[in-house]
Amino acid sequence: MxxxxxxxxxxxxxxxxxxxxxxxxxxxxxxxxxxTGFSVMKETFKDGDQFQQRSVVSDIKVFKDLNGNAKPFAYFSLQSGKEVGAGEAKTVNWDIAFSRTTIAVNGGTSGPGQGGAQVLEQPFDKVSEAPAAGYMADGAAGYAIPGGSGNSWYNYDMKVHAILPIPGRTLLIKMADGKFAKLEIISYYKGAPDEVPTEESSYFTFRYSIADANGKF
CATH class of the missing domain: 1.20.5 (Single alpha-helices involved in coiled-coils or other helix-helix interfaces)
Structure with a gap:
């Protein structure tokens, strides 16, 4: 050749x-x-007199089986995606805490942070921007995320005697540092089983996303 x-x-x-x-x-x-839980969305923006679209990547994190049976609370940092020891309860190193069906945020009477929360009757995937107002802090009148069946994120189903997350409810969290996150409780039972009840309760599986500097998810 x-x-x-x-x-x-x-x-x-x-x-x-x-x-x-x-x-x-x-x-x-x-x-x-x-x-890694990234979702790609389309964001419309105005460039001069022309409307265009660009892709926005939202980092969605999932945490499985956080043990909410801890006393007094199981503390969690949304920023790091890790649990925080009870010894740091009086610091700004955590954003949200769980004790059975009670959820606290790092602000008001629960911690020294800027934390607050509100409950939106809107599906997690449809929440594209953090509200600028409407956040409550934990206080003497109660927690920013209300307890009780039907009041915030769950219903108590009398037929099966189980705590079941309410579809289409999203928790908007103001974190300890003032940033915003959206969070959805997926399951209250260990292993997030399809069928409940189970004896191993108060194990939270949830997903969340932290907003960017403009409050967008």
Whole structure:
């Protein structure tokens, strides 16, 4: 075979290999994006007199089986995505805390942070922006996220005697540092079983997303 043809074929194989490598890398990148809980939304914005759309990536985190049987509370940092020890209860290192069906935020009578909360009757995926007002802090009159069946995030189902999250309810949390997050309780039972009740209750599985500097999710 003439040398120039050999070189041509060699270059073709190299080009083919590069295309294959880039295709595999793109596929892996997209798979990783899905596994880490990112969702891609469209945001409409005005550029001069023209309305355009751009993709906005929202980082949705899921935490499974946070043990709300802890005393006095199980403390959690939305920023780090980790539990915080009870010894840090009087610090701004946590944002939300769980004690059975009671949920506290780091503000008011519960902590030294800027925390507050409100309950929206709106599905988690439909909440695209954090409200600028309407947040309550924990106080003498009660918690910012009210307790009791039907009052905030759950109903007590008398038929099956179980705590069941109310579909279409989203908790808007003002974090200890003043940033905003949206949060949805997925399950109150260990392992987030499809069928309840179960003896292992007060294990919270939830998902949440922290707003950007403009309050957008």
């Amino acid at each position: 003439p040398e120039r043809y050999g070189a041509y074929l060699s270059d073709s194989f190299i080009l083919s290999d590069l295309i294959m490598i880039k295709t595999i890398a793109l596929a892996l990148s997209l798979a990783s994006l899905c596994e």
